[in-house]
Amino acid sequence: MVERVRPLPYRMPLVDGESTGSYVTRLAARHGQSVSHLLATVGEGQSAAEVAARESELYFNRAARQRLVAMTGQPLAQLTRALVSLRDEHLLPDSPGVPAWKWPWRPHAGFLVRGCALCAARRGVLDPVWLIRPDPWYVCVRHGRFYDDSRDDRVPFIDLSPGPHVLQAERRRLRLVGSGPVGRLLVADAFGVLAHEAVSLPRLGGGRTTPLRLLPIVARVASRMASLERRRLECQLGPDEHQHWRDQVSKDLGWQLGTALDAWSQQHPPLRRERAERLQQRWQLLSAAPHKDVPEMASVDKLTCVPWEVLIRGPRPYG
Structure with a gap:
């Protein structure tokens, strides 16, 4: 007993x-x-x-x-x-x-x-x-502080008051993640796209402040992905719209995103209408393949669908 x-x-x-x-x-x-x-x-x-x-x-x-x-x-x-x-x-x-x-x-x-x-x-x-x-860092938007898994007690956090744009980006990211599993997946995909060497940005894991540099860009890329994904899940994409979307995003954001965005969009092809009609509450459900699941503690590099061959050579986004 x-x-x-x-x-x-x-x-x-x-x-x-x-x-x-x-x-x-x-x-x-x-x-x-x-x-x-x-x-x-x-x-x-x-x-x-x-x-x-x-x-x-x-x-x-x-x-x-x-x-x-x-x-x-x-x-x-x-x-x-x-x-x-x-x-x-x-x-x-x-x-x-x-x-x-x-x-x-x-x-x-x-x-x-x-x-x-x-x-x-x-x-x-x-x-x-x-x-x-799920990831080794987070931003406290209430108090404007960046925390991570560093064990350095001398610098337990980074004050974000000199960089309000980072807090704005984090709020934007949280809104997207809060919209449902698809939002979290798209944020991970944005990090995966930005890991391509042609984009010439640091990868997560390369330095303590790397997420702070990437967050504003990730928020913008993920938002653009979300607009396309909504239309895809509603079966409103024409055969040439992926290419137009990719060219427009690359032009608007000003980075060399074309190759990585191609790889991402190929993983999210247009849905047949009969497939779309079977999806109830589409934005709250997972996308079609390759996304299968969204484990609660899965990190960005475990969630993204961007195929690793688009990284050409080198480590995963987390290094």
């Missing part, structure tokens, strides 16, 4: 997007416990030696998750809304009646990114917070 879990006396504020390891580390510190002691109450586990919340993610199975719910006094719906890795798709396999956890050397998916200290403070959290994100 599994011992009943007693609720802890203090309820910890939740931070949206926080990693489970970061939350449990804060929870243990608040109650004067070591993380290992608290996890022993949750269930049986495996941990890499000296693993920390800033290095890897902590995973539970369903039974262990339920014990965490009982321990924290937080409803399951609230925990899974805030802590991505507690959602069903990220749970460890169930062992009959055995609560289990695992803290590996590396996250199973995603990246550990430093959380915005100002956002955390708004929730009453003053301890360091680490988020689990």
